[in-house]
Amino acid sequence: MIAPLDGLRVLEISSFVASPLCGLTLAQLGAEVIRIDPIGGAGDQHRWPLAPSGTSIYWAGLNKGKRSVTLNFRDPDGQRILAGLVAASGPGGGIVVTNAAGRPWLGYDHLVTVRPDLIHLQITGYHDGRPAVDYTINAGLGFPLVTGPEGHRGPVNHVLPAWDVACGLHAAIGLLSAERRRRLTGEGSRITLALEDVALAVTGHLGFLAEAQLTGADRPRIGNHLYGGFARDFATGDGERVMVIAVTARHFADLAAATGLAPAFAELERLLDADFAVDGDRYAHREVIASLLAPWFARRSVAEIGRDLDGTSVLWSRYRRFTDLVSDGGLAGNSMLHEIDQPGVGAVLAAASPLDQDGRLAPCPASRLGADTAEVLTGLLGLSAAEVRALAERGVAGEGGSP
DSSP states (O other): OOOTTTTOEEEEEOOSSHHHHHHHHHHTTTOEEEEEEETTOOTTTTOSSBOTTSOBHHHHHHTBTOEEEEEOTTSHHHHHHHHHHHHTSOTTOOEEEEOOOSOGGGSHHHHTTTOTTOEEEEEESSTTSOOOOHHHHHHHHTGGGTSSSTTOOSOOOOSSOHHHHHHHHHHHHHHHHHHHHHHHHSOOEEEEEEHHHHHHHHHHHTTHHHHHHHHOOOOOOOTTSOTTSEEEEEEOTTSOEEEEEEOSHHHHHHHHHHTTOHHHHHHHHHHHTOOTTSHHHHHHTHHHHHHHHHHHHHTSOHHHHHHHHBTBSOEEEEOOOHHHHHHSSTTTTOTTEEEEEETTTEEEEEEOOSOOSSSOOOOOOBOOBTTTHHHHHHHHHOOOHHHHHHHHHTTSBOOSOBO
């Protein structure tokens, strides 16, 4: 297939989640992404989880399909080589994404002097440029104080770095929008993307800010219930738990019919002067609704629940562990997943792009740190093999292939 981003070349100088995810997103759509690290790797080179060999599975996962170059960023020659790569990266190049701060030689003002149509995206922490990570941003927005069971007193952090993920995807969209603008006008772009702004924007889009502004009240902790509707987890007869969601009136009507509780719910509506076709009434009376449903789930296995609910509009799922995902066979039919042989890790499942655009490019393993240094420097800068070896001997460029 012809890759959607064929011909696009991106230089990524990054670490941790948001910036590498931006590069990964573009690479999986066919862009040539060259990740440039300091010799020996950046701060995420050995981040957990680790394979039995000690290789970072995390690092490998976020750098699939990218080329890897290592340079000595502290050496002026290393900095000049990076600028040279920006300048020589071709008509689809001149694109830089980074979350590295405080490095003038990597900033827009410097690199635009070697590439006038430069597209440069800088990811920062707070909107004023101060450093931050997902967990500090999340703490400052209020989510940990409304997450967790009712009555819990302390904050509950999330496990998924949701703001990093959203930031990385915004960064990819930002680079693509700037590249389209450049094709139309010939002009480059200076883009700043603050992790705080991404999180704050989503918080606003979902109504959290307006709710606080208009009501002056803090949202309560409600555990696994759904705010403003009906959804919660239930214990099953075979020792599992399932999540059941009735977002709409039809969902709730189908749930009532499938469980045989429609007459009971109708009588409950009469007694409470409520209408369970209305979101607010289902939410207000969630505990008594759940108390009627709980015995039905407790008498049935997950398989029996599936038999009765599948085919209805009710949304439900068994709670699964990560080990369940990779062992119960449920992933076998997903065409996005492929097995790759990742150096230092072994044979593992890897995801292609979630976007199925008349097919997907198969995922490729991440290069070993610095493995493509010589090829990139000779290919883009026209250096000879002897010149690259000399740079490696001086400690300006990595020799490549290190685990």
